[in-house]
Amino acid sequence: MANASDWQETLDDLDRRRRHTLGMGGHERVAKHHAKGKLDARARLDRLLDKGSFRELGMLAGEDIAADGIVTGSGLINGAPVMVGAEDFTTLAGSIGPSGNAKRYRVAELALRDKIPLVMLLEGAGHRASGERYGRTPTDLLAQAQCSGRVPTVAALLGPSAGHGALVAPVSDFRIMSSQGAIFTAGPPVVKESTGEDITKEDLGGPNVALYSGVVHNLGEDDEAVLDDIRRYLSYFPSSAWSYPEQVAEDIAEDGETAPRPTPELLDIISRDNRRVYNMRSVLDVVFDNTDWFEVQPYFGKAIICALAHLGGHPVAVVANQPNVLAGSIDADAADKAAHFIMVADSFHLPIVFFADNPGMLPGSRSERSGVLRAGARMFAAQTAATTLKLHVTLRKAYGFGSMVMSLLGFDGQEATFAFPGATMGAMSAAALSKASHAEENLAARLREAELTASFRSAGHLGFDELIDPRETRDQLLDALRRGLRARQAAAEPVQRTVILP
Template identity: 40%
Template structure:
């Protein structure tokens, strides 16, 4: 057999592998509203930049019922290519081959793909559409006892390279912990779901009847559990969102985040900032409108928009430089912080800090929720995560106190003691350990009770108290760097960001802190 014959045989093998699970399986994949793993890769990477590795892989040949069967590429497409000009490694489970189950050789390919990302310091992207472990090849302790390396590696390289796990189909057990440890998890509406145990296992083990969608569909994970970041309409939308997300991140943690040219004027003053906030300090408004008025072209990528909506966490740009915005949302629970919002913000702060993305805090927080329910749920423990994350963060931090800045809410939103590189207040700011009403009732309880007209006395004391929380008092003590016209917020943030670019903070050596989880 000559080399030409060898080359033809090779081409035949490649072509066969590229057919994935065959025409029928591909047709079923399309009928389900999904793209195939190879179509996804085509859309994710820049044209003609994808290099596949492991195309010849097939099953491990140890399961009797797989004898004589072919598993093209062993059910997972792996390789590297360029996303908007920058290298990334990919693992795309192929549902048309044995439901994208994690076979032994498939996982060897995945190990190789992670090795590319982790040793070359480029983003790792998983496109998950998989039934989970391939039980036929995993059963018994001989192989399983040594498995699980993927989660350890994913943990070790967390914060070193960006890790994205897109749910584009099912993800059970093994393939559900990949997103759990990833930085960013979009979920396709209607076709994706994830659970540690799928419906048949749930039925067998705990006797519960439940569909995969009810158990772990996109609505569950983007609105209730908070495991996923974003619900997307379809595969195309999902792949666009992955690119948008990565556009804010460096390829690894020792590179600065990517800057793009910006034609939104740095000195733009938006007059609407004078009217967005209601005159009554007790009334709500939509803080997302404020964010849009400040950032380049009003564009932001909000993470976890459907979960813990009392805080907004969004990636955006100021003069072309990526920033992470953390803003209280008065529209939901009055902007008060609770368990989930503290978790959401703490995680986002850690994400931005890990990759050198400066943080902008927009404060309007009446405080942490109090009461029986939240105390029993451990609000002290959850609130501490946010204190810890904001204290740990050494990226540039900028704080704007727009209105309420009460109690520990002021601290966790990067108050003066948390090393903001600039902290400014709008004239409407109220900075205090407690609000005028609550504070008056505690401090002047006796005086109010003894007064001839307690209601009048209380009202007078509240007004006196209110004068003490004016931002000019804090600015007068030089604890707030300036009181600014809201319209000057964008120019002020951009100048401060430029000033803070050379920030360097050296922390004492330690192995690591004890994160209050």
């Protein structure tokens, strides 16, 4: 008969190996890491995941190298399962060895197989310099690419990230970094050797570089802020493209915040004079359930706001022109940002609400050199190929291609198109058209008059489903959204993309 004592030696050996792994790079290295104001890899996972939910995978990989420099496994965020990986900088600078490579591939593979999000916490030196040969082994980037558009993917940069490890971020849906984060193809020593340039890691790929180049979307002050924002971001998404976003339960929502209500505040926020700017963020505060909506990529392409919000308790994506930046003109960065955001929202069946108030694409030689038409075409292709619910409101103006990229083009699959009375539209403004055509004063006056009545003429030919009083904005959008959601009478499936992005 078996005796429990027969197991003791084996279990003691297992316990010893586990304790070695849990020690990461050793007490001194871990203490040094903490002294920089950072959490270690395991503490990061504890903060990210619901308390006590982490289950490790590949704990003994790497033999004498604790977890081979990356802690991987599964856990819960807001009660929903996720796959996670956290590079351990205290162990050989979080570098990637053969076993670590296999673990990275495995968590991405399981994320897709189980149809759950994948979150990677990055702080590592890329592939490890050693004599070990990888052979013909799979790379984690293959598995992560297969996740794209099927399960939400998030990458956080919580320290310097270089080489292969850094590539995990740009192929993720959402990228966020801490104030101590940095991302680059190769670190300062390699740059010095290759090009002779002497540069710090902050100047090479810190927040002031990565955020304004668009490589990284959002910034958190420290590890805790970044990890909390990841939890917030994922709360708007379903677990995969095979499911729909979940409505906020009424018992969780604050009293009345999901209910219909008028929006008279918009009359004070939005001037009837098209030349007066205002902050579109104030509009979002009024229209959506509360002011706690989540902005994506606020430091890049500021002429467009991309955000996640709730309307009647339903998660939605928001694409809105920002009149107090470039008067709302859409530049290349704004269009590129919006195109990516629209594709992510569409992939996971988030309805998209467009708020248009722009004079068109940004003109000028500098804008043309930046590829504004290519970027605008990319945004247009993304939005017109989107199969999710699309709701549009023209607040004051939307001219030319600037209206088309904001989903104003007729019969473009919108669930609803609204405009405020007096909204102006057309190929260009009356003032610009008068100058371009060298119009006489009487013709210029007629053009101005036609512009002022354009919304009524357009409504008369069903250019919009309805002209609405600004005070009706939330209720009109909410009714259209609720009606459109009735179309979800079949199981959700991943979006099949049929457009080549410019």
